[in-house]
Amino acid sequence: TNRTFTMIKPDAVENGHIGGILDKITAAGFKIVAMKYTQLSKRDAEAFYAVHKERPFFADLVTFMTRGPIVSAILEKENAVEDFRALIGATNPAEAAEGTIRKMFATSIGENAVHGSDSDENAAIEGSFHFSGREIY
Numbered sequence: 001t002n003r004t005f006t007m008i009k010p011d012a013v014e015n016g017h018i019g020g021i022l023d024k025i026t027a028a029g030f031k032i033v034a035m036k037y038t039q040l041s042k043r044d045a046e047a048f049y050a051v052h053k054e055r056p057f058f059a060d061l062v063t064f065m066t067r068g069p070i071v072s073a074i075l076e077k078e079n080a081v082e083d084f085r086a087l088i089g090a091t092n093p094a095e096a097a098e099g100t101i102r103k104m105f106a107t108s109i110g111e112n113a114v115h116g117s118d119s120d121e122n123a124a125i126e127g128s129f130h131f132s133g134r135e136i137y
């Protein structure tokens, strides 16, 4: 068993998809070990996405991720990182497979409904960025 980190992004929250996305996540066998409803500050978003700071879409990404509340969570399952990336689908929802969360709930490549960590190492870093030890069960 291991863990991944996810966020339900502002577009999906605005569009009323929190419940639908959590349903897909739990139906796929992920156990929620931490969860909160929160809003990122500009500083939080810039730090969280620091690896993308030289990319042309960085400013848009920070504006988008801070424009409203998100749901952040740590999920537990065997092979969590890889299985969760498969469940959410391609970054661009137009290229995401049928039945994936981004295919069902995302709007565009920029507003793509959910985040999923891309490695075990980043899952641990991202989880501890959002949650203290006392908030993880």
Ligand code: GTP
Pocket: 052, 057, 060, 061, 090, 091, 109, 110, 111, 112, 114, 115, 116, 117, 118
């Ligand atoms: P995350 O799970 O959110 O990290 O997505 P990802 O791993 O599928 O994609 P990546 O880490 O490459 O990009 C991070 C986020 O930046 C994406 O989820 C998008 O929200 C945004 N992004 C990536 N590429 C583009 C782009 O070409 N244009 C815009 N506007 N945003 C992009």
Ligand code: MG
Pocket: 116, 118
């Ligand atoms: Mg990524």
